Amino acid sequence: AQSVTQLGSHVSVSEGALVLLRCNYSSSVPPYLFWYVQYPNQGLQLLLKYTSAATLVKGINGFEAEFKKSETSFHLTKPSAHMSDAAEYFCAVRTTSGSRLTFGEGTQLTVNP
Amino acid sequence: KAGVTQTPRYLIKTRGQQVTLSCSPISGHRSVSWYQQTPGQGLQFLFEYFSETQRNKGNFPGRFSGRQFSNSRSEMNVSTLELGDSALYLCASSLGDPSGEQYFGPGTRLTVT
Numbered sequence: 001a002q003s004v005t006q007l008g009s010h011v012s013v014s015e016g017a018l019v020l021l022r023c024n025y026s027s028s029v030p031p032y033l034f035w036y037v038q039y040p041n042q043g044l045q046l047l048l049k050y051t052s053a054a055t056l057v058k059g060i061n062g063f064e065a066e067f068k069k070s071e072t073s074f075h076l077t078k079p080s081a082h083m084s085d086a087a088e089y090f091c092a093v094r095t096t097s098g099s100r101l102t103f104g105e106g107t108q109l110t111v112n113p
Numbered sequence: 114k115a116g117v118t119q120t121p122r123y124l125i126k127t128r129g130q131q132v133t134l135s136c137s138p139i140s141g142h143r144s145v146s147w148y149q150q151t152p153g154q155g156l157q158f159l160f161e162y163f164s165e166t167q168r169n170k171g172n173f174p175g176r177f178s179g180r181q182f183s184n185s186r187s188e189m190n191v192s193t194l195e196l197g198d199s200a201l202y203l204c205a206s207s208l209g210d211p212s213g214e215q216y217f218g219p220g221t222r223l224t225v226t
Binding site (some may be wrong): 032034036041042043044045046049051090094099100101102103104105106 | 117144146148155156158161163168169171203205207209211212213214215216217218219220
């Protein structure tokens with residue numbers, strides 16, 4: 001069975017600082033990995049996905065993530081935080097057939113002016 | 114292309130009642146998945162329908178059921194509502210392959226009193 005662990009339920013950064021949100025996965029087979037963002041009172045929006053084509057994945061809004069098999073990690077980064085990045089971020093994994101996603105607990109990102 | 118729509122957006126029900134939520138996927142998408150989001154349990158998978166057939170099922174009691182119609186629209190039903198069913202119910206649509214993106218609707222906020 002696959003699982004996802006997000007380290008840090010709350011992360012706070014200053015505007016313009018590096019954003020680093022951590023995600024580790026557990027899977028017995030090569031996974032598909034996703035990062036989603038959720039703004040208050042909204043659904044989830046896909047930031048980026050890893051499907052084995054390239055280990056460094058670039059997404060929307062300046063976010064990127066690197067798949068590291070040896071560390072079973074898929075951390076999300078952004079070089080310079082913007083106030084509009086304040087939201088909750090979810091890492092998710094999928095390995096089984098079909099569309100079922102297993103989500104991490106989420107990380108609430110706060111951006112301070 | 115229109116996104117995933119969910120109706121209603123907000124719902125208040127009383128314990129013991131039943132409720133039906135609706136989801137219209139993106140045109141051309143044959144897979145619809147449902148998730149429950151609560152502060153305590155996070156995002157949990159309920160079930161997935163693909164071409165009118167349930168393809169995956171999460172670990173929820175039989176009070177939770179769903180169906181999919183020939184136009185890919187999906188409904189989920191919760192019978193004999195309990196206070197713990199209060200949650201944001203999210204619907205996601207996709208083409209149905211494991212590497213593909215899932216697009217989420219805005220959710221239905223269900224409050225059980």
